[in-house]
Amino acid sequence: xxxxxxxxxxxxxxxxxxxxxxxxxxxxxxxxxxxxxxxxxxxxxxxxxxxxxxxxxxxxxxxxxxxxxxxxxxxxxxxxxxxxxxxxxxxxxxxxxxxxxxxxxxxxxxxxxxxxxxxxxxxxxxxxxxxxxxxxxxxxxxxxxxxxxxxxxxxxxxxxxxxxxxxxxxxxxxxxxxxxxxxxxxxxxxxxxxxxxxxxxxxxxxxxxxxxxxxxxxxxxxxxxxxxxxxxxxxxxxxxxxxxxxxxxxxxxxxxxxxxxxxxxxxxxxxxx
Amino acid sequence: xxxxxxxxxxxxxxxxxxxxxxxxxxxxxxxxxxxxxxxxxxxxxxxxxxxxxxxxxxxxxxxxxxxxxxxxxxxxxxxxxxxxxxxxxxxxxxxxxxxxxxxxxxxxxxxxxxxxxxxxxxxxx
Ligand SMILES: C[S@@+](CC[C@H](N)C(=O)[O-])C[C@H]1O[C@@H](n2cnc3c(N)ncnc32)[C@H](O)[C@@H]1O
Numbered sequence: 001x002x003x004x005x006x007x008x009x010x011x012x013x014x015x016x017x018x019x020x021x022x023x024x025x026x027x028x029x030x031x032x033x034x035x036x037x038x039x040x041x042x043x044x045x046x047x048x049x050x051x052x053x054x055x056x057x058x059x060x061x062x063x064x065x066x067x068x069x070x071x072x073x074x075x076x077x078x079x080x081x082x083x084x085x086x087x088x089x090x091x092x093x094x095x096x097x098x099x100x101x102x103x104x105x106x107x108x109x110x111x112x113x114x115x116x117x118x119x120x121x122x123x124x125x126x127x128x129x130x131x132x133x134x135x136x137x138x139x140x141x142x143x144x145x146x147x148x149x150x151x152x153x154x155x156x157x158x159x160x161x162x163x164x165x166x167x168x169x170x171x172x173x174x175x176x177x178x179x180x181x182x183x184x185x186x187x188x189x190x191x192x193x194x195x196x197x198x199x200x201x202x203x204x205x206x207x208x209x210x211x212x213x214x215x216x217x218x219x220x221x222x223x224x225x226x227x228x229x230x231x232x233x234x235x236x237x238x239x240x241x242x243x244x245x246x247x248x249x250x251x252x253x254x255x256x257x258x259x260x261x262x263x264x265x266x267x268x269x270x271x272x273x
Numbered sequence: 274x275x276x277x278x279x280x281x282x283x284x285x286x287x288x289x290x291x292x293x294x295x296x297x298x299x300x301x302x303x304x305x306x307x308x309x310x311x312x313x314x315x316x317x318x319x320x321x322x323x324x325x326x327x328x329x330x331x332x333x334x335x336x337x338x339x340x341x342x343x344x345x346x347x348x349x350x351x352x353x354x355x356x357x358x359x360x361x362x363x364x365x366x367x368x369x370x371x372x373x374x375x376x377x378x379x380x381x382x383x384x385x386x387x388x389x390x391x392x393x394x395x396x397x398x
């Protein structure tokens with residue numbers, strides 16, 4: 001499948017037709033909601049408090065609705081008028097701004113308790129105009145974002161990097177801008193469930209949160225994630241590599257001994273000895 | 274656009290702009306929409322706000338709501354005042370109008386409640 005960010009600039013790609021999918025395609029909606037929930041979890045917000053959050057590339061407000069449900073107030077920024085129009089139609093509570101996050105985040109110092117972004121950052125790794133330099137645009141995003149975050153606030157970006165070069169690029173620009181933190185990969189061994197998060201922290205180096213679907217099992221989230229994996233597993237072709245990886249993953253989560261995944265996992269045996 | 278947003282927004286992404294705050298505000302249409310009163314959030318936001326900017330903006334768009342020019346010291350206990358502040362911050366919305374950069378006079382139009390902060394290539398810093 002070709003990557004949308006190779007097809008057209010975001011303000012063109014996310015037109016009225018594409019924006020409508022974000023209200024009609026329930027599979028897609030669920031995926032966005034899951035990832036937004038995970039972003040919020042990773043923000044480690046102070047408990048029992050209404051926080052002011054910034055949603056970068058808020059689109060139709062799906063990710064914002066997760067903030068609302070958690071009782072937070074949010075602002076959203078997006079470059080696509082069509083997507084924001086849909087957000088308005090859905091009567092989201094967040095206040096919306098039309099803008100390009102690659103040109104910087106124009107808020108006063110210390111404004112937000114946290115910032116998150118779902119499926120947007122990969123767009124900044126591409127140059128849509130001759131004047132676009134991805135490294136420079138990422139740097140202006142991160143440096144101005146850092147300035148408008150409150151003390152000890154975090155920023156979490158779920159994104160779809162195309163290659164190692166892009167993950168290196170975003171991590172290095174974020175660090176250059178003064179953030180601590182780095183990349184977190186949930187379900188690293190599963191082709192389908194694998195998700196990349198850039199977890200950025202302010203005010204000092206802190207341990208990175210644990211990834212899901214790895215050996216350092218996280219009890220709190222297991223039940224929900226398991227449900228999600230089960231639903232998906234049934235759709236995988238039995239005995240395919242993915243199916244085997246999912247199954248092994250499940251066994252590992254249940255604490256059963258499971259053989260390591262290798263490049264031979266799920267390959268047909270030649271039958272020759 | 275809510276006045277909470279206006280109070281925290283600047284135009285410093287424009288090339289050559291140093292502070293870009295406060296943005297001047299011109300409202301053609303204003304709508305009042307209901308939002309649940311959350312005292313804890315109002316109390317949390319007050320120290321982050323620029324009080325004078327809030328009072329001026331509310332007056333400029335015709336919803337001054339009798340906010341005091343100076344914020345009284347023990348506002349924490351004044352429920353009536355807190356509710357007024359909540360109303361001005363969260364319920365008064367500019368639907369159509371303009372935000373104007375105080376340094377360059379660049380106009381950012383607001384339409385359908387959404388300020389347009391997109392920049393031309395030569396305005397990017
Ligand atoms: C895949 S959609 C995700 C929308 C939303 N976060 C969600 O989870 O439903 C990506 C969004 O990023 C926005 N976007 C892409 N590049 C952007 C940029 N440079 N500045 C602001 N928004 C951008 C697009 O307009 C689009 O709405």
